[in-house]
Amino acid sequence: MRCAKARKYMLDMIEGRLNPSLQQQLKRHLQSCPACQREYDALRELYYEVKGLPLPQETEPLGSDFLALVRQRIRAEGIEPAPSRWSRWEWKIPSLVRRPLLAYTSLVVVAGLVTAGILLWLFFFQGDKVDLSEFTPEEVDQAWELITPEREVDMELIALLDSLSPEEITSFSDELKVEVEPDLILSEVPILPSGYLNSGYFYDDLSDFSSEEIEQIVQQLSVKESSNPLPQKQGGGD
Amino acid sequence: MVSIKMKKENVVNDDLQLVERFKRGNQSAFDELVLSYQSRVYYLVLRIVGDSDEAADIAQSTFIKAYRNLHNFRGRSSFKTWLFRIAINQSKNYLREKVRKERFLPLSEDARKWEGKLEEMITRERSQMLREAIAQLPERQRLTLVLRIYEELPYKEIARIMGGSTGLAKVNYFYAINNLRKKWKKLNSTQ
Numbered sequence: 001m002r003c004a005k006a007r008k009y010m011l012d013m014i015e016g017r018l019n020p021s022l023q024q025q026l027k028r029h030l031q032s033c034p035a036c037q038r039e040y041d042a043l044r045e046l047y048y049e050v051k052g053l054p055l056p057q058e059t060e061p062l063g064s065d066f067l068a069l070v071r072q073r074i075r076a077e078g079i080e081p082a083p084s085r086w087s088r089w090e091w092k093i094p095s096l097v098r099r100p101l102l103a104y105t106s107l108v109v110v111a112g113l114v115t116a117g118i119l120l121w122l123f124f125f126q127g128d129k130v131d132l133s134e135f136t137p138e139e140v141d142q143a144w145e146l147i148t149p150e151r152e153v154d155m156e157l158i159a160l161l162d163s164l165s166p167e168e169i170t171s172f173s174d175e176l177k178v179e180v181e182p183d184l185i186l187s188e189v190p191i192l193p194s195g196y197l198n199s200g201y202f203y204d205d206l207s208d209f210s211s212e213e214i215e216q217i218v219q220q221l222s223v224k225e226s227s228n229p230l231p232q233k234q235g236g237g238d
Numbered sequence: 239m240v241s242i243k244m245k246k247e248n249v250v251n252d253d254l255q256l257v258e259r260f261k262r263g264n265q266s267a268f269d270e271l272v273l274s275y276q277s278r279v280y281y282l283v284l285r286i287v288g289d290s291d292e293a294a295d296i297a298q299s300t301f302i303k304a305y306r307n308l309h310n311f312r313g314r315s316s317f318k319t320w321l322f323r324i325a326i327n328q329s330k331n332y333l334r335e336k337v338r339k340e341r342f343l344p345l346s347e348d349a350r351k352w353e354g355k356l357e358e359m360i361t362r363e364r365s366q367m368l369r370e371a372i373a374q375l376p377e378r379q380r381l382t383l384v385l386r387i388y389e390e391l392p393y394k395e396i397a398r399i400m401g402g403s404t405g406l407a408k409v410n411y412f413y414a415i416n417n418l419r420k421k422w423k424k425l426n427s428t429q
């Protein structure tokens with residue numbers, strides 16, 4: 001295990017949420033790396049200091065009078081449970097039946113709007129198919145930027161990518177059929193823990209991967225690397 | 239681990255049954271929900287606002303808001319997550335609306351109280367400093383830290399309460415710890 005990866009798992013280890021295999025790997029790393037051991041000890045001390053922090057004020061636990069006070073406020077303020085959205089409609093439907101002219105007019109207006117919407121959709125989106133081959137790669141990138149959903153920031157991926165060389169990231173990218181862009185959101189992540197973004201590489205929206213899956217990917221990459229050695233990242237050794 | 243998971247699922251199902259009973263007009267189901275969660279909501283709010291009277295008041299408002307809106311609760315998240323989200327929002331509103339001159343009890347009062355007990359005074363002062371360092375964290379990081387460390391919630395649930403993705407909750411927690419470490423180191427070195 002490398003230092004960047006070890007630091008990624010430290011908090012999980014302190015919280016007791018790390019799986020046994022990674023625990024063993026981290027323990028082995030800590031035994032061989034005094035800098036990480038110091039980091040781990042400091043983090044652990046802080047965690048327990050925060051965790052053991054007494055409540056801001058000495059306070060008695062809430063008693064049964066709390067419920068009485070809530071009930072009292074509900075009565076005093078005349079609060080009624082808001083009807084659910086559906087039951088509000090249930091109330092409105094009979095009133096529409098009592099006023100048929102309003103009901104028919106509403107129906108005609110709604111039907112007209114739906115028809116207009118369908119026609120507009122057919123006209124604008126179904127008329128001409130866009131031929132992507134006419135675009136330059138840069139234009140495709142720009143279009144993709146516009147339709148890509150909100151970026152996910154994933155610490156596991158940041159740490160993983162930070163521990164890989166650019167060449168490994170490229171093969172990782174090929175393996176998963178996804179794109180990894182350099183320096184993508186560095187400006188949006190101003191205060192990441194030190195060491196996590198040294199590589200300057202970041203990938204968005206892979207948060208569905210579990211740590212086990214990421215482990216597997218890394219193993220696949222290391223197999224690949226041993227069969228086809230890649231140049232090492234400059235200054236990336238821990 | 240399996241038994242803990244099963245226990246959690248049972249609690250979630252029990253809560254949903256109580257919500258359904260309340261929706262059918264059973265008022266005592268709401269009382270059961272209040273009794274189940276009053277302490278957790280109170281201590282969560284107390285960690286955020288730092289004042290026991292205000293915390294009790296905000297906890298009451300949280301349940302009143304829940305009472306008013308429970309018919310619109312669809313069970314897409316657990317009742318606890320939904321309730322915590324209300325509590326967090328109520329606490330945020332309180333902190334935003336009220337500009338507080340002093341966040342915590344003046345130290346001089348404590349000092350008088352602890353006169354002659356040097357060790358305890360040092361410990362108390364240390365806690366006060368750490369609490370202030372936490373209070374200085376950006377709101378989102380501070381709330382994430384409270385939910386993670388004191389409520390021990392998984393990132394997924396924190397994301398549901400705070401809004402945003404699981405990754406974002408994780409990043410906020412890492413930021414919070416990292417910022418806190420810097421502040422704490424600085425405070426310790428100036429002591």
